[in-house]
Amino acid sequence: MDTALGIGIDALAYGMILFTISIGLSVMMGLMRVVNLAHGAFAMVGGYLASYAIRQIGLPYGVAVPLAILATVVIALPLEVLLFRRIYGGAEPLKQVLMTIGITFAVIGVMNAVFGPTIKPIPLPEALRGTVDLGFRTMAIHRLAVIGAGLAVALGLWLLIEKTAFGVRLRAAVDNPGMAAALGIRTERLYLATFALAVALAAFGGIAGAELMPIEPTYALKYMVTFLVVVSIGGAGSIGGALAAAIVVGLVDTAGRYLMPGLGTFFTYLAVILIVHLAPNGLLARTR
Amino acid sequence: MLSSGTPTAPAPPTATMSPRPSRIVRDLAGLTAVAVAGIAGFYLFPNDLGLLTRMVSAAFLVVSLDLLVGYAGVATLGQAAMFGLGAYAAANTNLAGVQEPLVMVLIGGLAGALGGLVSGAIVLRAHGLPRLVLTIAVVQLAHEAANKLSAWTGGSDGLSGLEPGPVLGLFRFDLYGRTGFLFSLVLLVITLAVLVRLTRSPFGLKVRAIGRDPGRVRTMGGAVLPTLLVVYTIAGLVAGMGGALEAIAAGVVGLDAISFERSATALVMLVLGGAGSLFGAVLGTVVFMGFEHIVSASNPFHWLIVVGVMLVAVVLFLPRGLGSAAAELQRLARIAGLGGAR
Numbered sequence: 001m002d003t004a005l006g007i008g009i010d011a012l013a014y015g016m017i018l019f020t021i022s023i024g025l026s027v028m029m030g031l032m033r034v035v036n037l038a039h040g041a042f043a044m045v046g047g048y049l050a051s052y053a054i055r056q057i058g059l060p061y062g063v064a065v066p067l068a069i070l071a072t073v074v075i076a077l078p079l080e081v082l083l084f085r086r087i088y089g090g091a092e093p094l095k096q097v098l099m100t101i102g103i104t105f106a107v108i109g110v111m112n113a114v115f116g117p118t119i120k121p122i123p124l125p126e127a128l129r130g131t132v133d134l135g136f137r138t139m140a141i142h143r144l145a146v147i148g149a150g151l152a153v154a155l156g157l158w159l160l161i162e163k164t165a166f167g168v169r170l171r172a173a174v175d176n177p178g179m180a181a182a183l184g185i186r187t188e189r190l191y192l193a194t195f196a197l198a199v200a201l202a203a204f205g206g207i208a209g210a211e212l213m214p215i216e217p218t219y220a221l222k223y224m225v226t227f228l229v230v231v232s233i234g235g236a237g238s239i240g241g242a243l244a245a246a247i248v249v250g251l252v253d254t255a256g257r258y259l260m261p262g263l264g265t266f267f268t269y270l271a272v273i274l275i276v277h278l279a280p281n282g283l284l285a286r287t288r
Numbered sequence: 289m290l291s292s293g294t295p296t297a298p299a300p301p302t303a304t305m306s307p308r309p310s311r312i313v314r315d316l317a318g319l320t321a322v323a324v325a326g327i328a329g330f331y332l333f334p335n336d337l338g339l340l341t342r343m344v345s346a347a348f349l350v351v352s353l354d355l356l357v358g359y360a361g362v363a364t365l366g367q368a369a370m371f372g373l374g375a376y377a378a379a380n381t382n383l384a385g386v387q388e389p390l391v392m393v394l395i396g397g398l399a400g401a402l403g404g405l406v407s408g409a410i411v412l413r414a415h416g417l418p419r420l421v422l423t424i425a426v427v428q429l430a431h432e433a434a435n436k437l438s439a440w441t442g443g444s445d446g447l448s449g450l451e452p453g454p455v456l457g458l459f460r461f462d463l464y465g466r467t468g469f470l471f472s473l474v475l476l477v478i479t480l481a482v483l484v485r486l487t488r489s490p491f492g493l494k495v496r497a498i499g500r501d502p503g504r505v506r507t508m509g510g511a512v513l514p515t516l517l518v519v520y521t522i523a524g525l526v527a528g529m530g531g532a533l534e535a536i537a538a539g540v541v542g543l544d545a546i547s548f549e550r551s552a553t554a555l556v557m558l559v560l561g562g563a564g565s566l567f568g569a570v571l572g573t574v575v576f577m578g579f580e581h582i583v584s585a586s587n588p589f590h591w592l593i594v595v596g597v598m599l600v601a602v603v604l605f606l607p608r609g610l611g612s613a614a615a616e617l618q619r620l621a622r623i624a625g626l627g628g629a630r
Contacts, residue, residue, distance in 0.1 A: 083604075099599065102597070113589060117589070225421075225424050228417075232417055265428070273425050
């Protein structure tokens with residue numbers, strides 16, 4: 001029973017991190033129809049900057065994290081204008097794969113040159129350390145905070161997309177980009193804003209998940225596949241789908257690692273192949 | 289450094305007044321260029337034969353990827369699964385007591401073909417992003433399986449102590465890797481000749497048509513999925529042969545032969561040389577690996593920056609790869625010339 005609970009909590013925390021990072025990728029795929037393999041690289045940059053701000057500059061956690069997220073967005077925006085913008089539209093998946101892999105490689109190289117090849121810890125503030133007694137068992141506060149943050153992100157995004165003018169434009173552009181542009185929606189700006197949001201969420205996820213997914217140079221490639229898996233299982237552009245997929249992947253992966261050390265990842269990929277076969281458009285995809 | 293035996297890029301139709309050489313002449317020129325470049329490399333870099341042999345076995349993987357990406361239009365990041373299968377199959381054949389390298393290559397190729405058939409059946413059912421994710425899942429699954437089945441693969445230690453006998457009982461493998469290189473080169477030229485013939489055949493045209501527009505081929509009554517499965521199998525055969533050659537030349541097989549990274553790097557080489565041209569695939573492999581050999585000696589991570597920038601640049605400025613650079617330059621010169629004439 002205790003094991004089951006332990007697995008459940010860890011899986012949920014891991015799933016929420018996966019969700020926080022993947023949802024930006026999912027929205028980008030749904031809206032701009034671009035396979036962005038560099039998404040994990042942005043999460044990594046966020047982690048590196050946060051680690052640097054806290055450990056080298058000595059900023060408090062609450063200041064360093066938003067700054068790191070902002071800095072990551074500022075670094076990424078020129079890339080959108082110069083590079084990403086040219087590959088939107090889903091016409092040439094190979095071009096998208098190549099350019100975004102190229103960006104990933106370059107980011108890995110630069111991060112390594114600037115910060116060195118070792119794992120970069122992100123020290124937690126006192127408030128997030130230690131454990132909390134829930135009566136029936138104790139839990140790491142950090143895990144709870146991560147789960148809470150993931151749920152907050154999901155709720156915030158849902159409100160943004162369903163309840164705001166921005167969300168209306170976004171959904172219009174997803175359903176019919178040409179018509180949306182003809183009706184006066186500035187799709188270019190919309191794409192830029194979406195890109196910024198996606199990068200910010202990736203950076204936040206990278207920072208919050210540094211305990212579970214350590215920040216080091218190969219991060220961008222190591223977890224790239226996992227993020228893609230979450231998006232393809234959940235269906236591009238679907239918040240609920242991404243949430244469900246992230247929790248499923250987190251559960252399979254964590255349970256596998258607990259119960260069958262060494263075979264966990266094998267079953268994750270087997271599950272991916274099965275799920276993609278049963279639901280090629282994602283579990284809860286928006287029909288175009 | 290390396291000999292740049294560049295296959296002649298096809299001249300743009302309007303660049304010169306002379307008629308274009310016929311396809312057969314151009315194909316023969318390409319094959320000759322590969323053979324001459326290989327032999328030149330053999331005499332010019334006797335101390336780097338290990339690298340040159342790795343280039344040849346990598347070229348098999350890149351050429352097989354080209355069949356899928358450049359001709360059939362299937363974007364895949366999982367072709368190294370077939371390469372690794374071939375390597376492990378060849379290694380196990382040798383450890384089971386078979387010494388003849390040709391048999392090892394044959395077994396490796398067959399294993400790769402079988403892998404291609406199975407993974408093709410899995411991958412080709414989906415489209416777009418799910419298909420891409422499936423190709424990644426296939427190579428990761430293969431990687432995990434190789435990691436676990438240590439009885440057959442040696443797990444993370446890999447398989448070592450391979451001892452291929454003399455080729456056809458005549459040519460012994462020497463300390464300097466001369467035999468290994470020439471053996472690989474001869475096989476590469478033969479394979480290229482067969483594939484060139486194949487891509488020019490009616491079947492090859494059909495594959496190219498599917499790569500351009502599968503929907504139209506289906507409408508005209510062409511069998512898309514079965515054709516793609518055949519291509520996947522052939523590509524698996526070629527990749528498997530490459531894996532077997534790498535195992536023979538190196539005497540070891542490691543998990544890196546069956547990894548996502550290997551697939552991604554092969555794709556980089558292909559795009560560098562120009563997808564859709566078999567000789568371009570070979571050129572891209574040689575340029576990339578030669579470049580890597582020089583740059584990564586200083587710092588492997590600086591090398592990554594170079595690769596990344598190179599990739600982005602190729603996508604932006606040379607959508608058809610290095611092989612098209614000459615044509616691209618002529619086009620720009622023409623545009624500049626027209627601008628001047630005004």
